[in-house]
Amino acid sequence: MKVQLIADSCFLFEFNGVRVLTDPWIGGAxxxxxxxxxxxxTIQAKDIGALDYIFISHIHEDHCDLKTLEKLDRNATVVLMDKKPNFVEKFLKYHSLKFKDIINLRPRVKFEAAPxxxxxVVEADPEHELNHILDSSLLIHFDSKTIYFANDNPPYPGLDQYLSQYNFELALLPPAGGSGxxxxxQNLTDSEKLERAAQIIEKYQKQMLACLRRLKPRLFACAASSHVLAxxxxxxxxxxxxxKSAASPYxxxxxxxxxxxxxxxxLLNPGDQLELESEAGADYTSAIAFYENEYKRTQFINDVASNVLHGHEFIQLVPTVSFEYLMNLAFARLKGYLDAKNINLSWSYSIQIALGQYANISLSKPYTLEFSTKPCENNRLVIACDKNLLYLLLTGGFSWNIADASGxxxxxxxxDKYIFEVYIALNHLRI
Incomplete structure (x- = not known):
């Protein structure tokens, strides 16, 4: 089995001439x-060459990039987890991306790809509502061995008994999350932000160690974490x-x-390839030295990433756009979601729609929307952003959770308390 890192979660696996690409995002913002x-x-999408299969774990762009998919071999068969609704399948059809076939696999059912x-495929943690709805992980079984490709989904404890039947040769696991x-x-000082960030990073790294101890793979590497904000x-x-460095989890x-x-x-940098059968693995001192890149990463951020323009900066809104009107329409949809889920939280959104103007939305029954010159005082999440982006968020042109991860x-x-349901519900505030 040959394994090649293309970039981030995009890997190329080759077994007896069968070539499998995962989560296509190759270059481009x-x-x-x-x-x-x-x-x-170091390899462009157009140079990947012939493919037999493309596995796409979920719809997010860092795993399913349109510009990358447009350049890949159309003779490949796309492999997805069988979900309803299936956002990836709808995405492929909407953009007329006609591959050889699309196979929807039921979780925990083996599919013979070749001799x-x-x-x-295995499901994401049911305790994480958003991941469970969207995401999936891939197991590649070959010669009585298995590769665990987790992308954004570390295996949760509920899978342990099922996964214990497999002999894991390689585990590709995420060492970090993607929250803003x-x-x-702004309620935190910079020193508080650094302290909280360090705590969160350590939490993910502890989770990664726990996953490795449960899976017991012979080899492992990090995946789904090779990006910077631009x-x-x-x-x-x-x-x-x-x-701040790829060496951190090691x-x-x-x-x-x-x-x-x-x-x-x-040891895998983009473009590197290894033969699993002959790979002995490295010691941690070598891995740290190999992955240490904080200085070059900072240079890349300053010289390249900082010069990228955001798409919503090019939008020109007509002066007559009424954010109150849009907010009322978006609130009606959010209210339907809150009713259906029977949510009753003593929290409110205060969304800045203009200078000194806020849309205050109560998440407790009866759900209300009021416009005010001041945000709510207690149990509040005050949100502000570029007005062009707010237009896209309310009209469904951009999602709230991706805007969060985008900074x-x-x-x-x-x-300063994290309430999971508050952030999940926010995604339904759109027309």
Missing amino acids: IYGGSWLQYPPP CLYFE YPACY GRSAKLNGLMAWP KYLAGEVSKNDQFKPV FLSYHRFP
Whole structure:
């Protein structure tokens, strides 16, 4: 089995001539110009060549990029998890991306891709509502061995008993998340942001170690974390809860692993390829030295990423656009979601629609929308952003959770307490 890192979550696997590409995003800015891959890919999408299969875990652009897909081999079969609704399948059809076939796999059911080569998809953690709705992970079985391609989904404990039947040769796991917290929260000082970011990074790295101990792979590497914020958001890179160096998770693991932990890191930069059968794995000192890139990453942010323009900067809104009218329409949809889920939270959104003007939305019954010159005082999430972006958010041209991960939203949260349902519900505030 040959494994080649293209960039981020995009890997190329080759077994007995069968070539499988995962989560295609190769070069180019995504999320309205807010994310760039770092380290950048050394292979372009048009040069990938013949493909037999393309696995797409979910609809987010860092796993399903239109510009990349347009350049890939149309003779490939696309592999998806069977979901309803299936956002990726709808996306491919909407953009007339006609590949050889689309196969929707039911979770935990093996599909024979070729002799001695099987695919299997497993679901995301049901406790994480958004991931569970959207996401999936891929198992590649070959010669009585298995590769775990997690993308954004570390295997959750509920899978442990099922996964214990497999002999994992390689695990590709995420070492970080993608939230705008704490960088975009104006209720925190910069020193508080750095402290919270360090805590979140450590939490993810602990999770990664726990996953490795449960899976017990022979080899492992990080995936789904090789990006930086670009454009105006680039100034936030130093405050995001993402490691500032690709060596960070290996430094953490080096201080935590015991003699009972037999898994070893592999060394892969974009473009690098290895033969699993002959790969012995590296020690942590070598991995840290190999992945240490903080200085070059900072140079890339300053010289390249900072110069990218965001897509919403090019929008020209007519002066007659009424944000109160749009907010009323978007609130009607949000209210339907809150009713259907029977949500009753003692929290409110205060969304700045103009200078000194706020749309205050109560998430407790009866749900209300009021316009005021002041935001709500307590149990509030105050949100501000560029008016062009707000137009896109309310009309469905951009999603709230992606705007969050893009560093596009400015928050003031009081108290500084994370309520998962508050952020999930926000995605339904659109027409």
